[in-house]
Amino acid sequence: xVQLQQSGPGLVKPSQTLSLTCAISGDSVSSNSAxxxxxxxxxxxxxxxxxxxxxxxxxxxxxxLSVKSRITxxxxxxxxxxxxxxxxxxxxxxxxxxxxxxxxxxxxxxxQGTTVTVSS
Amino acid sequence: xxxxxxxxxxxxxxxxxxATINCKSSQSILYSSNNKxxxxxxxxxxxxxxxMLIYWASTRESGVPDRFSGSGSGTDFTLTISSLQAEDxxxxxxxxxxxxxxxxGQGTKLEIK
Numbered sequence: 626x627v628q629l630q631q632s633g634p635g636l637v638k639p640s641q642t643l644s645l646t647c648a649i650s651g652d653s654v655s656s657n658s659a660x661x662x663x664x665x666x667x668x669x670x671x672x673x674x675x676x677x678x679x680x681x682x683x684x685x686x687x688x689x690l691s692v693k694s695r696i697t698x699x700x701x702x703x704x705x706x707x708x709x710x711x712x713x714x715x716x717x718x719x720x721x722x723x724x725x726x727x728x729x730x731x732x733x734x735x736x737q738g739t740t741v742t743v744s745s
Numbered sequence: 746x747x748x749x750x751x752x753x754x755x756x757x758x759x760x761x762x763x764a765t766i767n768c769k770s771s772q773s774i775l776y777s778s779n780n781k782x783x784x785x786x787x788x789x790x791x792x793x794x795x796x797m798l799i800y801w802a803s804t805r806e807s808g809v810p811d812r813f814s815g816s817g818s819g820t821d822f823t824l825t826i827s828s829l830q831a832e833d834x835x836x837x838x839x840x841x842x843x844x845x846x847x848x849x850g851q852g853t854k855l856e857i858k
Contacts, residue, residue: 662847671849671851671852672795672838672840672849672852673849674840674845674846674847674848674849676845676846677845687845687846689845689846690746690846723794723795725794727842727847729800729842730783730785730800730842730847731785731797731800731801731840731842732785732787732795732797732840733797733800733806735794735795735796736794737794738794
């Protein structure tokens, strides 16, 4: 059974970097059939797909244009996890952040969610 | 980006009755080479992450009750709950995965009448 366990701070100051990690059990971050995805949810923006990282003989990343200049994903094969780094955050980045596994595009396993507030 | 628009925004249905939620994409999400519609339906209950119900527009995920069904093709899709149960109270979302970004609908809140 695949499980995703999220970790990271719930409070980030404006202009700083939001960093979250998603630890995978029951699957591999290097899987040739999965894509490891970040999504966020807020009342103002609804569910927003932020991007994905996946391995198909080499690593690929896709990012949403709305955050592309500020976001990076880092898969860590040694720890079987992947992380999200979103820099220069503003209060508009306040949301519940989810990691998820995409299989053929559908998000079939989700992390528990992390509520992140951007505030000084 | 492909825009996903759900209707209605909220819906109240009596227990045992049929609930129907619609989802419309701003462009076709039917991939002609494999004749598959790149659409997923999710259910989200308060304080929980979304749960996948239906993928490829009409394939039910393992363990999902058969009262849930998905239909449609191209740009117009429907999630139907044939006989509403109390545990079906939730918000339902559609999502396209035809092209990135994989955009979501705004959600439909389903309640008991």
